Amino acid sequence: MSLSSSVYNELCLRKQLCDAVIKVDNAEFHVHKVILCNCSIYFRALFNRWSSPDNRLYEISSVSAAVMKLVIGFAYTNFVPVTHKNVQELFVTADRFNVMGIIEACSDFLEEQLTPHNCIGIWRFTDSYYYPEIKNKAFRFLLNHFEEVATTSEEFLLLSAQELCKIIESDQLIVKKEKTVFEAILRWVSGSTEERREHISLLLSKVRLALMPPEYIMKSVDDYEVIKSSEECQTLLYRATMLDIRTKDLSSSNVCCPLARPRLPAAVLFAIGGQSRTDGIEAYDVCANCWVKLTDNELTPRAYHGTAFLNGSVYCVGGFDNVEQLNTVQRLDLDTHTWQEVAPMHSIRCHVSITVLDGYIYAVGGHDGDNWLLTAERYKPRTNQWALIASMNTQRGDACCTTLHGKIYICGGFNGRECLSTAECYTPETNQWTMIACMGNRRGGIGVVTYAGYVFAAYNPDTDTWSDMPSMVQRRSNFGIAVIDDRLFVVGGFNGLSTTAGVESYNIGADHWSYVPDMKISCSALSCCVVYGLTNIAEYAAPRPSLEVSEVEGDKVI
Structure with a gap:
């Protein structure tokens, strides 16, 4: 509360210099007209157009004294306590008096309270009032949680x-x-x-x-x-x-x-950069089962880089731009489709391994143009700063890392002399790397991802053991890897002779690999990430045909 607001509120509480009385039922509230006019165009009209200037008493019906007290209190303090008990009446009253600050506070409260059991009720309630933001949020929540809503909500049957x-x-x-x-x-x-x-x-x-x-x-x-x-x-x-x-x-x-x-997918798989790709991004729409080319000339050409999705943005980290190794980082805001260069890493990192854990982006190992690295660092988006963390036990680049149960696992790679079968994990609480069981084979250009409680290529952290899984249909290195739609996807890469546009997926239930439509461009040294939770997901998915509502005519569906 500002100093002036504090003074006005004190005068109101002491009933000093007040020039109006709001009467609700048997309660009277001594107020200053100018304060209520500043809060609401309803009161401005009440005092200036709907009554004479010398009028002091104003009776208002169809509102409780308790809620009127909250409205007046907000006019003086710009604060209103919203609770489960008062939110509905407060919202209706604020809508009637056009007090936008209270409407926004109620909307924020309702959004925080959304569950599969009440989202239909909130959606229907806000249908009667013109405040589309909370109505749209309730509807999106309903669409996103439809399976649970349809099977458990009593509101669904209404x-x-x-x-x-x-x-x-x-x-x-x-x-x-x-x-x-x-x-x-x-x-x-x-x-x-x-x-x-x-x-x-x-x-x-x-x-x-x-x-x-x-x-x-x-x-x-x-x-x-x-x-x-x-x-x-x-x-x-x-x-x-x-x-x-x-x-x-x-x-x-x-x-x-x-x-x-x-239907539109809940998430989209991005394949970003790589050798042979000069214009940015392809997106895989799992519902439409096809790739979409997202041309973007603002992205610096990158290969042997890493990508991460965090807080509605995609980060492209390190890599090689066909001229030099990079320590730069670019961020794509998926809401505005704009790129921004953020703080660079402490070290140049080509062949870097990237993952996200607890709101941080981790960059591990890589090659700085002269040496294979064992150092690691992490980025905090809120402060736009990179900080060094403990170094690994082994130099490695061309490796891959992932997170599971609050730890980071990095596997394989190359140390300048040989490909590695070693693997280690990082515990943020102790800032320490620990060697774990070696893989059965040396692997450089490896892809590693968390899937169904395992680190896939495939490692069981509970028993510290590696186990074989079915081989991919096509051999490949330096490929992209991600999990979407309860399946593990491998994308592009180098097959020993050339780059490939081939994509395949693994289903742990069926325990086999199957082909997925190829990307539009063959490339290796790319990086993949999955983006989700976007209100504009349609802008990154395959275009849907524009259709009229279907009708049934005889034996035809039009």
């Missing part, structure tokens, strides 16, 4: 058919499997009266039915009476089984059908 349509037709609805949406509709229909059955065909037309296994679709016709009794529903399901799109991407004409339109 949705209207129109509200449910708006949710399930959104490209931004996040579900691992489309049958989650299908089963949510059936839960909603079965949870109420007969009239909801009338909406089943409309709701099913919003589901990406062709993304569901055909055998599951056909079984559903027999298992659910509400579907069996509807000719329109059966037509939709039959049409979906005829669309063979499960191995196709957005280039397929079938995907232009509303029943097959892929």
Whole structure:
């Protein structure tokens, strides 16, 4: 509170120099007109246009004395205590009086309280008031947590058919499997009266039915009476089984059908830089199963660098720009699409290993143009500073590191004489590196990532042992590696003869590798990271065809 605000508040509490009285029920509040006018255009109109200048008493109805006291207190102190008990009435009153500061405080409180069990209620509540920011945040939360909302929230069963349509037709609805949406509709229909059955065909037309296994679709016709009794529903399901799109991407004409339109992904895999790549970034859209070229001439050409995603930004660290080894760092703000050069590292680091832990970016080892390094440092974005940490036990570059259970693991690499099978881990609390069990093979240009509780290439930290896993389909070094959609992806690299655009993924449940669509450009010495939690994820995903709402006509889906 400023000094002037403190003085005005003291005068108000002592009822000194007040020129108006606000009466609510039996309570009277002595106030200064100019203070309330500064807080709200409602009070400005009340004092100047809706009453005579000499009027002193103003009776206000349809608001409690307790909430009016909070509104007046905010006018004097610019602070309001928001609680579970008062937030709804306070929001409604602030909206009525157009007190934007209180609306913002209530919105911030509601955002912090969002859960899968109350997000629908908050979304519906804010639908009655024009403050789109909190309404949009509640809706995005609902879309991002739909699986839990649909299966556990009592509010879900209270949705209207129109509200449910708006949710399930959104490209931004996040579900691992489309049958989650299908089963949510059936839960909603079965949870109420007969009239909801009338909406089943409309709701099913919003589901990406062709993304569901055909055998599951056909079984559903027999298992659910509400579907069996509807000719329109059966037509939709039959049409979906005829669309063979499960191995196709957005280039397929079938995907232009509303029943097959892929939803937007929750996360996107970035492949950045590398040899043979001069214009920046490619992004893999896991839902559309295709790569998108994100041309960006502001990115310094880099190979043998590292990348990290942190706080909505991608950092490109160190590497080689085809002329010299680098200690520079560039940050891409994914919200604004702008690049900025941030603080450089203490050391030049080409062939560097990068990872993120507890809000820090760690840069480990590498080559400075003369020597292979055992030093390491970490970057704190809030202060834009790098600080040295303990050095490793072994010089290594062309290695790879990852985090697991609060520790950093670095494996393999090259020390200037030979490729390494050694590995070590770093504990931030003790600032100490510790040697762990050696890998079964020497590996330079290795890719290492945390996946399903293991350090993959593949190491079990609980037993300090390495174990074999199925070999990749294609041999490669200096490739990108990341985990997305519960699968491990390896991207590009050098296959012993040339660079490759090839990509493959590993599913630990199936225990095998499978091909993924190639990148658009062959390259090695690239770096990968996964970006997520973006409100503008559509700007980095594959373009979705612009479609009209689907309709059912006879035996056709338009």
